[in-house]
Every structure is written in structure tokens, then in C-alpha cells.
Amino acid sequence: MRINTEAAVSSFKKKRLSFLQPLFESLTNSLDANADEIDVCFEYESVPTDEEDLRIKSFTITDNGDGFTDENRESFLTYLSAHKKALGCKGVGRFTWLVVFQNVLIESYNGKEKVTINFNEGFDEEVLREPFETQKTETIISFNNVTTDFYSEGVDKRESANLDHILKEVQRHLFMLLFLLRDEGRQYAIKFHIGEDAKSITTDKIIEPEHKEFIIPFNKENYNFTLYYRFFDGKGRNDLQLCANGRTVKDFKSNLIGSKLNAKEAYIVAFLVSDYLDNTVDDSRTDFAIPGYALPLKDVEQYFEDSLANIVCDKYEDLDLENDKAIDEAIADSPHLSEFIKNDNSVIKTKENLLKQARKAYEEKKEKVKKSFRDALVQVKVEPDTYNKVLQDVTHVQTLELAAYIAYRQQIIEGLAKLVRGGPRNLYNMLRWKKHIGGSHDVKNKTYPLLSRV
Template sequence: MTRASINIKGLVERLELSQAKAMMPLFEAISNAIDAIQELNDGFQNHSVLIRLISTNDLVYQSGDNSFIVDGFDVIDDGVGFNNENVMSFREAYTLSKVKLGGKGVGRFTFLKVFSSVKIKSVFMENNINYLREFNFSIQHDFQGIDEIKQTDQKIGTKVSLRLMAEKYKKGWPQDPKIIAEKIIAHFLIRFASRSCPQIVLEAAGHETINLNKLFDLTIINHIQEQIFEVKKQVFSLQVYRNRDGRTRHTIHLCANGREVVSGKLRDLLPELPDKFLDNNQEPYTLIILITGEYLDENTNQERTHIVFQSDNEFDYEEELISKQDLYNKITKTLRPLLADDLKSTNEEKLLKIEEFVIEAPEYRILTHPRYKEKLEQKIQPGLSDEKLDEALLHVKREIEDEVKKETRHIAALFETETFEQYQEKFKELAERTNEIGKAQLAVYIAHRRTILDLVDSSLKKKRSDDKYPLEKVLHKMIFPMGVTSKDIFFEQQNLWLIDERLCYHTILTSDKKLKSISGLEYTSLKEPDIFAFFYDTPIGVSEPNNLHGGGVVIIEFKRPGRDDYDKDPADQIIQRFREISEGNVQDIDGRMVNPQNLRYTGYLIADLTPSLRNQVFGRYHKTADNEGYFYNLAEGNGNIEIVSYDKLVKDALRRNRMLFDKLGLHKD
């Protein structure tokens, strides 16, 4: 007996049973009870299984706490009982007695993995005489009393009692007996659906008795249809059930030998599913998907907790195994047509919301093309918030862009393998998709411009109602971050187009940096222009065709909005910076000296045109045609200074971009 005890202990320790599988002993006890009834060969109609949940008897429960914390259970059946043949099987690890029923021979050892106390009382018939057998099953004492029997007038059947659950597994048990009942139905769903099980009743102190067969009839609607599919010549069956229990979610169950082995969220395979479907009577339901097949029967582990699939490691490749991904891909492909009617209204509502969302997010307009309809239906969850929808659409857009890039890389190979007409047709389609992506990327940038202009406009309005609002710095940061150079930030962080589109083509641009810290201007001054831009050699953007060839300098200064205390021309500081640069031994990007006489100087002063500012520029500056700015040509003819009001800045930028905004539906009256 000592040897047997050691074997049981080692076997139990080697069993793999996670906390999530804490109910496995109950499932095994129920399965054994059903098998015992089936062994009588007189059908299930006149037989039953009683499950009695036992709550923990700790101090919390005794004090009146209504929480029902399972500490054990009884499973009582009126099956064949522990006759001598069944006892021999029970004592033998990895017994083959139930192979034809899908048994692995180790299910009963999960009893000892989760519970400390296992007692079995059974009545069986031998030569028309009923005998009683009672024994304890434990790691310490093996099968204590299993060989002792005595005559009895009690009816045949078995009571399996498990007590003292290990603390580790208590969190794996629901506290609500009804949820436990639902989990039992899910585990044996195939049996309930095929009516191949007896009446199963669940009892729990302080709770109503639950007839699981009736609960199944109330909550589960017959499957839509059964669909057969293959993966690597392995045949599988897929069945779809509708569950009317409002608390459940869509689930998928991989089953072996009539029992669930692995379950998961169906939304992981079909993200397009809503939380709940509504039937014709507006009653909610969810989906239960059952997958069965010989492959699952034959490749379930001994604990019946997972199924063996092909390893991702190429060195562990086994030809007879299939990959989980291949199976799930085929399940998804098989299932979608079956759910077309269920998903019809959901998809219509979802696509309508996307079309409405795209009005405000035109960068996703490409996705509304009919060719992407199916992808949106399959990839986007219904009912998403605008923020989540934006993330989901961005993911789909990137997926499409990646697909097009891959096709582009292979376009040359098509010319080698297909006729010119076939190549031309595919190239045409690819070019169209590439063009759509380009439009989408342009739309993102245009929408960004619309947002920046709206922010500037809002900031101007806020400033005029709040004198403490620091618009000068806010606007400065919107146009170009402070304290950095154009080498430190991405292009999208620069909004120089607000002032002049041509400023985007600078060679180097700095913000609030000392002139002496700029490469090539080491011999100038310690002054810090708000924005300084240098165009080496080819002054694109601030030059005309007949420009001087040395390069271009742009300086931008911002003045506090509403300021009205000017006692001198505020543009003088820009002129001083020009003078310092012209006297500072300027070098080009290659370190060669630049003749300052060949530089072109452009200055922008951004300020409100208050009375004191108008007084300072009167008679020396020319007014702009719209009367919202001034300009002044430098005396030496090598540059100019422009004073731009904040309102003019926004209005001019809106005018320059209006055609783009109109095309994308972003123009606002």
C-alpha cells in the first residue's frame, strides 16, 4: 500500500490544473455519474443525477454572511455503482476501461488535486444481490476500505463526496449556484443538446433548486445548423447555438468526447460581433459555438484541460498535428456566412456610424470605398466610442497600407509570370489603391491644418475675454516649438505655413535660440529671435527667380496681442538682427564664408494693429490691400519687413487652404 500511495502522490503532483480549471473535479464526478447510468443500458429517461453544493463553514459564514463559498460537493447518481470491475478500473492509474467513452483514466485524480477529503459510498448489484461499498480516497491512505462490502437493501447508485477545497482553487469557483449550473451546462452542452444525459439537478443551501435540463431548454435555442469543414484532411464539425441568458457573452468551445476542453471569447475570432444580438421579438441572445472532431478527441491532454496543436517551433514540427491558428482561421471562415443574417443590422449601423465619423476625420475616407466594406465589417467592433473607433480605423488603414506595399514590391514579378493584359489589369488596380492611400495621407495633413487654424482662432477669442491668457507663447508653440531647432522635431510639429507656405523649405530653423549658437553664425550676437530661418545657397521660399544667390534669412517676432504701448517701431529689433548677421562673418552649410551682401532678408512681425503701433509705422510703411497689415522694403533693396495682424494671419491662412478644406468638407462658414 505504501508503494501505491507514493504513486498516487506523484501522479497528483504531476497533474496540470490551473485555478481557472478549479471546477474540473465536479465535471469529472458528473461525467462518471452519467457513464454509470449509461452502463445500465436502459436509457436516461428514468434516471437522474443530484449535485449538492456544500458551502464553507468558516466563521464568516456562521456570522450570517450570505456569501456562498463552495468548499465541497456531493454528486449522487442511480447508475450501476462500484462493482468489482469498476473498482479495478478505479484503482488503476491510466485505466483503459473508458477509452471507448473518451476517458483518459486520470479524471478522478483531479479530486485529490483540489480537495483534501474524498469519500465514496456506492451500492452495486452482484448475482441479483445488492452490496454496499464505502471507502475514502486520499493521497495518504490510497483507497482505504475499498475492498470491504456488505449486503444492503438500499438501491443501487453512488454518492461521491468531496470536501475541504485547497485555498488556491477557491477563486476558480463562482459564488452564485446559478452560474455554476450554467458552467455545467456549457461543459456538457453537447449532451444536453442531444438529450443524451439524465435529469441533472443542483441544490445549494439557501438557494432555489435548479433543474439543469430545464435551464438548458429556457436559455439555449437549437443550433442554426451544423457545418462540416476540414483542416489538413482532419474533419471538424461546427455547431452554432443561441443563448438567451442575458448575462453571458459570445463563447467558443473546443470539445472532446462530448465535453468541453477549451473555451474562449468568440470576439477574439470575430471582432465584429455586438455585445448581444436581438431576435425578432427584441429579446437579447448571445452565441455559443461548439467545435468537435476526431482530432480533438485524440489530442486532448490527460487532465482534459488543453488540446495539443502544432508547435510554432520548427524543430518541434509533427506532421500529424495541425496548428491552432489554421484551425481558428478555418472556424472564422466557416462561421461568418452562417451569421450573415444575425450580423446584417449590426453591420449596417456600424457602417453608417463610420460614414458619419469620416466627415470629421477625412483621413479615413479611403475606407468607405466599397472594396473595403467587408474588411470594416470584420475588423471593427460595433458600438465603439469615437476615440476607440479612431484607433480601430487607424489600425485597418495601416493594414491596407501594408498590403499595398507588399503588392507593390511584387509588381515586377507579375510581369514575368503573367500576360501583359493580366499585368496591366493588376497594375491598374494597384495604382488606384496606392493613389487612394496617398489621398488619405494628404487628407490627414489637411485635417491637421484645419485643427491648427481652429485652435488659433479659439485662442484669439479666449485672449479677448481673458487678459491673462498668454496667447503670444501659445501661438508661438503652435507655429513652432520653443527652444528647439528644425533638426529636433518632426515636420508635422512645424506649422510655418500659417505665416508663409515657403518657410517649410528652410535649411535650418531655430526658435528662441541665441544667434551665436547657430552653426555659421558664431560671430553674431546673443540675441534670441522668436523664430529664425536660414536658407543656404538656394533661398527657396523667400526668393524670387532673380534673387541674390547667397542665401536667405527670415526672422519672425511675436508681440503680445492687444499691446498698445509702443514708443518706437517694434520692427527695429528685426532690423538689428539683420545688421548683426550682415556683420557676423556668416558661413554656409559647408563652412564657406557667405557674402552678406548676397543674402536676402525677410522679417515678419506678428502683432495686433493697435493705435500706438499704427502711430509708429505711419508714413514709413505701406498698408496692405486689406488694411490689416503693413510692409516696408529695406533701404538697400535686399529684403523687406511685413507687419501682420493676428486676424490677418488666420484669415489669409484660411483663404490659402479653403480649396483643400472644401474638397474634404472641412470648410466652415
């Protein structure tokens, strides 16, 4: 091979790959090879300590795609091959096979010959070719002998032999690819077998999602994104994914959106796609490698969350009332922050988040005003308008601090009132001086319980 296979595999072992990653890669390869009939057969065994705990030990995938033609065979032997780059192929996916399985046997019939490849970490580019006349093309890839990274003494990361779960993971991981192929008019049937149990994914079962487009401006450039989504009733896990080249790459979590949907007994599946993400996905397809000068991933994720929040609010109009309630509760808690709370532009609001962002904005404003005031003091000559603006800002901040003090003083008064109503003994216990754990009698090392409890 045009690179040391063992070294290439070692680089992928640093990634947190799923046990099913070889399945995702091989299914994608089959579809890229124009296969429309794909069969996957899983072999399983029970865990030594629990006969009812069945785990996948190997699997075989058979398809009727183009097979190992001269061009495809040369691509397989070349690291970072540009072959099928337009389809999103990185030329390295096969190395993830050997992270999970020690041996992969490839047998391909292209109509005129049979091509056999024993792919493992010691692979030395040996490809066996022998004449074999057949009327149909067929490729069979067998994955055997789970690596010690996934199965060894005290370690068992193998997938459970649960066909429903495996099918769900395939649909989730390849959702965008399957949808895009269906949208192009491609027909396909992918069948899965575990023992006598069989299930399938076919073109007619792919549900078309809704979508929303948005633009992210950055450094005088505009980046286009499309968000595909679908709501489901009932309890389920929100599945939010950043995708590249038709494949899911990175999970995105939003506790805020999740909590709101859980309250509605609903969940959402959403996928974000973009040429920008296609061009920045890393070789493992589990993360993005974005240069320091480019649009940051955190900005993409923020737009992703904001767009999802708008979609959720459009679907559940009563969330506007919940937002109003959160604003009222936050202002009642900290009235001196009311202007910052009212100016909060988050789509879905909670009292906690409103107060957190308001306190942050308040502190930033204070620091900005302090700096402006210091700068004005050291200047020999200050324009009247600038001077008046600085004084107005200082006065405004002082007013906010006074309001905060009054609110705090009111809490103390209310606390004292409760103590008085509790009787003399309660008042004595709360007001008496207490020693710190260290036992020092220094007044500075003692606490005033009333203030510590208010």
C-alpha cells in the same frame, strides 16, 4: 495505482482548474455509469471575516449507476485507462479531485458487496471489499478538506454557497453532454441541495439548441464542425465554448459579437463540437494539445467567430445598415484606402476594424509591389507583359500615396483655417518654436506644434 498519485496530481496543479471541476467530473462519471438519479449535497461555512459570506467546504454525490464493478474498479486503478474511451473518458479525471480536495471517500454498493476506497495523494491501491447484499446499486462519493491551493491563510478560492450560480455553472459546463444524452433518449434527474434549498436538472428542462454545420479545409483534408447555439433576450454574458466529448473545454471571446448583441439587449450561448476537438483535447480537459502539423486552433476559432457573426447578422437584419455606415465612415476617414475597405470580407464591420485591416492590406501591397519592382530591375530580360504589370502596380501604389498626401495636406489646411479664425495670438502660440523637455536649442530637437496637433 499504476502511477504515482502524488506526481499525477502535481501535473494537474499547473492547470487553472475551477473549484467546481471535481463536481463536473463526478457528475460526468455518474452519467457515464448509466445513473438516472443523482443527488449532490453541499456543506458550507462562513468566512471568518464575514459571517454572511458562505463558502462550500465539502460535498457528497450519490447516484444509482453501475457502481464499482470489477471492470470499473480496475479502470480506477489504472492511469490513462482506455475503459469508456468511446464515451470521451480520458482515464485521468479523478486526479483533478485531489487538486481541490485532500480526501475523497468512495463507497459503492453493487448488489453483492460494498467497495470502499480512501482516495488521497498517498493512495496505495488499497480497496476494501466486503459482502453486502442489497437490491439496488448505489455509489456515494464524499469530497472533504479543501487543499491549500484553494483555501489557506490569505487565499480563499472556494465557491460561494449560491445554488443558482452552481446550477448555472453545471448546466453551462455539461450542456452538450446533457443535451446529447437527452437526444439519445436517456432520462435523468440531478438534484442539488444546500441546506433546505434544493434545485434540479431534469431531462425535460434541457432546451434543444439550433445548430449550423461547416467544414474547414486544411492540408487537403476537410474537418467537419457543428455549432450549437441559442439566443436569449435581456442582458447576460455571451458564453462561447469549444467542446470535446460532450464537455466544455475552452472559453472563446469575441468582443465584436459581444458589443453588437449588447446593443440589441441580447446574448448568445454557443458550443462548437467536432471529432477533431474530441481527439485533441488534453488530459486536464481545459485546453487542446494540437500538433504543429495539424489544423491550428486559431483557424478553428476564426471559423467559429465568422459562423457566429453570420448567425447574428441573419437574426438582426439591420446590422447590414450598420455595416454600410461603418464602410462610409471608414472611407470618409481615409479615402485613399477605399479599395481595401470595400474589399473587406468581415461579416460584422466597424469603422475601427475596417481601417485597421485596410492599412494592413495597404502596407502588404506596397511591400509586394516593391519586391516585384526590385526583382524586375535585376533581371537581364523581362517579359513585356510582366514588365507592364509591374509598372501598373507601381503606378497604382504611387497614386494611393499621392491620395494619402492630399488628404493629409487637406487636414493641414483645415487646421490652419481654424487657427486663423482663432485670432493672431492663437496663431502665434501654435506656430512658435518650442523646446523639448530636454531643453536643447538644436532645431532638430524642437517641434512644430501645428503639425503635431493635426
